[in-house]
Amino acid sequence: MNYSKETAILQRKKQFDILNGLRGIAALSVVVFHYMEWIHPDFTKSFIGHGFLAVDFFFCLSGFVIAYAYDNRLPQMGVRAFFTSRLIRLHPLVIGGTVIGVIALFADPFAAHTEVHSMGTFTLIIVCSLLMIPLPIMKERGCNNFGLNAPSWSLFWEYIANILYAFILVRLPRKVLGLLLVPAAAGIIWVSFRAGNLLGGWNGTTFADGGIRMIYSFMAGLYIYRSGWIIKNKLGFTVLSFMLVAAFMTSGLYKSGVVEPLIVLFYFPLLVSLGAGSILSASVQKVCVFMGDISYPLYMTHYAFIWWFGNYYCTYNPPQEALPWIIGIGTVAMVFLAWLVMAFYDRPVRNFLNRKRKEKFQLIEKVKS
Secondary structure, three states, X not given: OOHHHHHHHHOOOOOOHHHHHHHHHHHXXXXXXXXXXXXXXXXXXXXXXOHHHHHHHHHHHHHHHHHHHHOOOHXXXXXXXXXXXXXXXXXXXXXXXXXXXXXXXXXOOOOOOOOOOOHHHHHHXXXXXXXXXXXXXXXXXXXXXXXXXXXXXXXXXXXXXXXXXXXXXXXXXXXXXXXXXXXXXXXXHHHHHHHOOOOOOOEOOOHHHXXXXXXXXXHHHHHHHHHOOOOOEOOHHHHHHHHHHHHHXXXXXXXXXXXXXXXXXXXXXXXXXXXXXXXXXXXXXXXXXXXXXXXXXXXXXXXXXXXXXXXXXXXXXXXXXXXXXXXXXXHHHHHXXXXXXXXXXXXXXXXXXXXXXXXXXXXXXXXXX
């Protein structure tokens, strides 16, 4: 391993702070959407019924950021080092989310799940969750692909996107990538037409829908970066945040099978282009950085307590006027928990692993010299 390869692995590139901030807004929207799913199981009646489309925004954003961070570096650093980098970035919270899911399952004050599964079955569920292997067998968890931490379904497809990127997509010319977007877009339209919406991907029945949602949006993000479609503008973080949240509040406007593909195919790529090219005022930079930092921990730790809310809601049927307070306080508590997990678990673990990695590089260089 030579020094240039080590540098390619360890170097960090400049961040798109507004895009990071928008990722945080999308994560918060997902939390509120999940609360509202219990109150309005028919998402078209929820004020944020299209909150589930935040996943498609995440995929598009991920494609753009991965292309920006690795298109020029991956040939130098190699596939193995790329996967190691992605595992260090993503997997600590996969493990953390699973642990929280197990604890919350047995500590749920509003439901009892202690005798639902045998020890062998539950051990298998935990192992599959830790290794990102879909196993939709927990009926008490809606047969989610990952019963202990439902949002892991999109992380599964994020891992698949990273594998496809490292072996195939990083090598594709921009024109070929553009051509592949056509059948990928057709897949989005087909799923939406067949199911009436793009809500699928989270359970065994709709498993393949998640892959179709991922492949279009991830490739769209790659294509935006490689095409240089960064639109210079002065909209700023606040306006772009309102534009993003507006997309999640379109569930009652028209037929979901029409509105959702339009948002995913065109609107989200536009927002990524605008976010990458917008001017960030100094007054909100810290907000964007915090929102970006907290987005992934919040996404990966919140759902265990959504089950608590759901069981509470079904058991006690609280008055409607109390729900905004419950959801508001609950969301703040989830953000605080996510910060704790980030500050005292995720970041220290990643720093430790990266430090050990750097020491390994230095040892190899010392032996060679």
